[in-house]
Amino acid sequence: MARSEKQKLKTMAVLDILRENTDDEHGITMPEIIEKLDAMGIQAERKSVYKDIENLQDYGYEISGDKVGGKYRYYLLDRNFELPELKLLVDAVQASKFISEKRSNELIKKIESEASKHQAKELHRQVYVANRVKTDYESVYYNIDDINYAINEDSQIEFDYFEWNMDKEMVIRENGHKTKISPWALMWDDENYYMVAFDGESETIKHYRVDKIRHINSTGKHRDGKLEFDDFDMASYAKETFGMFTGEPENVELEFDNSFIGVVLDRFGKDIMVINKGDKFRVHVDVNLSDQFFGWIMGLNDGVKIVGPENVVEAYKKVLEKEIKKYK
Numbered sequence: 001m002a003r004s005e006k007q008k009l010k011t012m013a014v015l016d017i018l019r020e021n022t023d024d025e026h027g028i029t030m031p032e033i034i035e036k037l038d039a040m041g042i043q044a045e046r047k048s049v050y051k052d053i054e055n056l057q058d059y060g061y062e063i064s065g066d067k068v069g070g071k072y073r074y075y076l077l078d079r080n081f082e083l084p085e086l087k088l089l090v091d092a093v094q095a096s097k098f099i100s101e102k103r104s105n106e107l108i109k110k111i112e113s114e115a116s117k118h119q120a121k122e123l124h125r126q127v128y129v130a131n132r133v134k135t136d137y138e139s140v141y142y143n144i145d146d147i148n149y150a151i152n153e154d155s156q157i158e159f160d161y162f163e164w165n166m167d168k169e170m171v172i173r174e175n176g177h178k179t180k181i182s183p184w185a186l187m188w189d190d191e192n193y194y195m196v197a198f199d200g201e202s203e204t205i206k207h208y209r210v211d212k213i214r215h216i217n218s219t220g221k222h223r224d225g226k227l228e229f230d231d232f233d234m235a236s237y238a239k240e241t242f243g244m245f246t247g248e249p250e251n252v253e254l255e256f257d258n259s260f261i262g263v264v265l266d267r268f269g270k271d272i273m274v275i276n277k278g279d280k281f282r283v284h285v286d287v288n289l290s291d292q293f294f295g296w297i298m299g300l301n302d303g304v305k306i307v308g309p310e311n312v313v314e315a316y317k318k319v320l321e322k323e324i325k326k327y328k
Contacts, residue, residue: 006042013042014052018063018076023116027066027073081114083122090123098140098193098211140193146216147183147195156182156200156221160214170212178208182223186210189238196234198225205232235269236286248289253307255282260303267296282307294319 006013017036021028030046037044053074057063062077081089093099093107112120150157161176180200187194193210205228256264258279264272268285275282287293294316297304306313 006040010037010042010044010048011052011055013037013040014049015056015061015076018056018074020117022074022076023079023119024075024077026116026118027068027075029071029073033074076116079114083115083119086111086115086119086123096188096193098209100138100140103138103141140211143210143213143216144186144193146218147186147210150183150216150218151185153218154223155218156180156223157216157218159216161208162212162214172214179219180221180224181208182225184223184225184229184232185234187234187238196237198223198228200224205229205237249286250289250309250312251284251286252309252312253282253284254297255280255305255307256300257303260300263300263303289315291319298323 014033014037017033018028021032021036030049033049034044034046037049053063064075064077066073066075089111090108093104093111096104099107108123112123115123147157149155158177158179158181160172161178162170163173163176165171178199182198182200183195184198185196187196187207194207195210195213196205196207198204199206203224205225254264255277258281261274261281264274264283268283272283272285289312297306297316298319306316
């Protein structure tokens, strides 16, 4: 770009310099701004930079000035995100199994660009992506985009659904070619991303791991399942499915030691009715019976007991008997 063309962008260049180099704790002097403009091939005098800052303030940017150590410094206080919010976003990206390590690092760099270079150092100290359990499938982004497009266009999709084999390779599942699938929502649960959809073949609501989906094709046929999803409660669905493992729906009565109240409220939310039984309490919860649910019960040891119904108690006994047989 010719020098004359760069001069026209001087005000925006000043904004970029303030955005990168300042925050509410770190300022920049006028000579430093002029020096950085010069490094960008833009000539500037103090008077013109004062005018640029004034124009930015008039436009709505909160730029303050303060004399520190005998030098007058400028501070850009306007930020799209506060530092704690950026840290939260970095943590979320790091924890997401469905985002590959490469994509995670790219996203974190973009998040860092929302902070000053001083704040970015604090974010960078949080970056521990290497050696985390991450997908190596780079096209998850495109899957999410394709699914969202189908939802917005009210279109069914078809796709191939994959799983791991013993050679640590992703291969298409048996009967893994899915057709007549009507996507209705995307949800994040237990560090994974899922598509919740209506399966036109079985006429039931199902969910699919987005990172295991391949070759999505929008069929253009209108989605099914509108009646089922009109009253669908996504939060309840997530609570009932225990790590998104499906099973038969059942209302179960559980008895816990009082010390487990936090575990129960974290799992089922504060809206459930808690029946006080002295040093114990009981709850009635809707769950999908699955190995994942019974595994959760088993992990709480003698802190929990399944009270009823009887068919659930018997099903859990069989699970325990099966476990005992493994070690005989």
